[in-house]
Amino acid sequence: MTEVAALLAAFLEATGRDAAIWERREGAVTPTLLGASSVAFADRTEPGAAAWDVATWARAQALHAQLVTTGDSVGWLFVEPGHAADADRLLGRLVPVVRRLTRERDGATRELAERYEEINLLYAIGELLGGTTSVEEVAETLLVELAATIGARRAVFLRADRSQGALAPIATLGLGDAEYEAIALERHDHIAVRAYRAGGACTEDGQAAMVGDPVLATRGAPLLAVAIARPSSGIGITGTFAIPTRRATDPVATPLGVLVLAGREGGSSFTAGDRKLAVAVGTQIGTAMHNASLVRAAVERQQMAREMQLANELQLKLLPNPRVVQPEARAAARVIPAESVGGDFFLLARLDRDRTGVLIGDVSGHGYQSALIMALALSAAGIHVQAAFDPSIALEAVHRSLRDELESTEMSISMCYAVIDIRAGELRFANAGHPHAFVLAADGQLVRLGAVAPPLGWCDDTIEECVITWKPGQRLVFFTDGMVDARDAQGRRLTEQPLLDTLASMTHGETPDQMLHALFSQLQAHVGSTALRDDCTVVVVDRP
Structure with a gap:
């Protein structure tokens, strides 16, 4: 210990007498030097520290030897002979200081050993948890x-x-x-x-x-x-x-x-x-x-994202390809859900050579629950529009099929179904609460197909059928309220009128695909990067 060596060096300078302290720790074979006033005196006293009878060895060497308990060990202090009173008093003060230093050393050693166990434990736990x-x-x-x-x-x-x-x-x-x-x-x-x-x-x-x-x-x-x-x-x-x-x-x-x-x-x-x-x-x-x-949570989010993406792909596959009404009619349709899945849907049916069926539906709300009701409604509609000649009968049949699900979920569906009949020159339709259904004439004039009953799920009222004249060059345009309610960054709604103005400007024989593209371009220009709040759907059909 450097502190003990310094003390003994100071003792030598003050008294002219060399001194050295050796200790023997429990279980050790050889003694350990704690400090000496000089290297020569350390070498001289080393054999005595290792001797079986230290006191006898010291007397033979004309040295004083004093037993010193040094914390957890036993030690010996060797000093050259002398009888100066001041030196003896200084030596008496030296021994307690050595004891204090060794106790502090031993205490630090024990604490280090304890801390080592703790550090080893924390490291082991870290390794265990890391795997x-x-x-x-x-x-x-x-x-x-x-x-x-x-x-x-x-x-x-x-x-x-x-x-x-x-x-x-x-x-x-x-x-x-x-x-x-x-x-x-x-x-x-x-x-x-x-x-x-x-x-x-x-x-x-x-x-x-x-x-x-x-x-x-x-x-x-x-x-x-x-x-x-x-x-x-x-x-x-x-x-x-x-x-x-x-x-x-x-x-x-x-x-x-x-x-x-x-x-x-x-x-x-x-x-x-x-x-x-x-x-x-x-x-x-x-x-x-x-x-x-x-x-x-990250894994679950990734899994949920994959599942929602799959659900979106499956939902889109449920919707018919607009080409199903060819060659008698031309159609274009697109659904953009506000979330991965949504509640908007459409149906196109080639009933026979003279009749084409067009249906649009909007389940209240959006998201996963709306998507489930949408799938049921689309399936029921696909069955009933083929079995019923009148649009009103078809919608009532759809309502009966979904009544229990709509009641249990407290949801509703706005739905409009129209049949273009070329032989009769008529458009027959039934509208259950759907606000955005129009006939667009070749000159840009728009006729709204007004609702004749509340949305399905509100009540059991009879759904009436309406009939209007269908002329060559006319087109059916249906869209959902997600288009109307779309908001920009300042929260302003797109509203219905700008969409109708765009439709009214299309008097140059635009195809359904061109009209569809114009409406969704207008939607995108309005909302920019703002997320949609509701599902957006547009269906355009003409029968030249």
């Missing part, structure tokens, strides 16, 4: 590692189940056949609940421990409970392990579980160092559990 995305799979091993380091014989790993309001065990240690039940978060007397609510560590022993956890704390064995929670973003690697208290509704601050340890060897209480280590482990596990939940 899995499921902490539950390694929970039992985590308990074994932590209990072995702290000296506990029994332990339990509890995971928070906030939906059930309880802490549920996922791993236990040393309980034998005893069963550890889930702990309700209302049990404020239980040590695990107290640690969970405090977001930190709690200790108990004696009678209080038996109340705090009667399963683990048999005969009053000491208890240590620590919350499993990841640290806040402000805590660094070298910072404190204290867990910040936040609102209980904050998912980041709420602990993810609790570790409870008990039955320490010898019945001794858990120390502050044990608490600190347990909190560090709880923080490490909490961070791993939080990260694992993020990974699972």
Whole structure:
């Protein structure tokens, strides 16, 4: 030790007498030099430090030898002879200083050994958690590692189940056949609940421990409970392990579980160092559990995205190809859902050489539930428009097929079905609450096909059929209210009139595809990068 060597060098300078201190640690074969006033004197006294009878050897060498207990070892102080009173007093002060230095050294060594175990534990847990995305799979091993380091014989790993309001065990240690039940978060007397609510560590022993956890704390064995929670973003690697208290509704601050340890060897209480280590482990596990939940959420989002994309593709495949009405008619149609799937749909039917059926529907709302009702409605419509000659009869049949689903979901469908009859020169239609259905003449004049009944699902009113004249050059144009309600970045609606103005300007024999392209270009120019709030559908049909 450099401090001892410095002291002995100062002693030599003050007294003119060489000195050296050797120690023999338990289990060591050879002695160790703590310090000497000179290298020559260290070499001279080394054989004496290793001698079986140190005092006899010292007398033979005309040296003074004094036994010095140095912390966890036994040592000898060798000094050249002399009888100056000042030197003896200085020597008397030297020995206590050496004892203090060695005790500090030994204490630091023991603490380093203890810290090494803790560091080794944290490293082992880090390796264990780094190899899995499921902490539950390694929970039992985590308990074994932590209990072995702290000296506990029994332990339990509890995971928070906030939906059930309880802490549920996922791993236990040393309980034998005893069963550890889930702990309700209302049990404020239980040590695990107290640690969970405090977001930190709690200790108990004696009678209080038996109340705090009667399963683990048999005969009053000491208890240590620590919350499993990841640290806040402000805590660094070298910072404190204290867990910040936040609102209980904050998912980041709420602990993810609790570790409870008990039955320490010898019945001794858990120390502050044990608490600190347990909190560090709880923080490490909490961070791993939080990260694992993020990974699972990301995987679920990716899976959901793939499933929604598949649902979108399947839904679009349900819709008919506009070419089904060829060669008697020309048609163009497009559906853009506000989400991956939507509730808008259309149907085109080549009823015979003289008649072409055109149907549009809009299920209330949008998203997954609307898409399910849409699929049912499209399937029912595909059956009934072929079986019924009159559009009103077809819509009533569709309503009967969907009545139970519409009532249970409290949803509705606006639907308009029109049949172009070239032989009779008529357009027969029935409109159940659909506001945007038009006949466009060759000169740009628009005639609205008004609703004659509320949307399907509102009531059981009879749906009346209407008949108007159909002339060559006329076109059917149906669209849903998603087109009308589309908003720009300032929240302004597109409204119906600009769409009708665009249609009225098409008097040069534009094809259905060209008209469809013009309407959706107008929609895109209005909304820009703003997300659609509702599904958008347009159907254009003409029969030259």
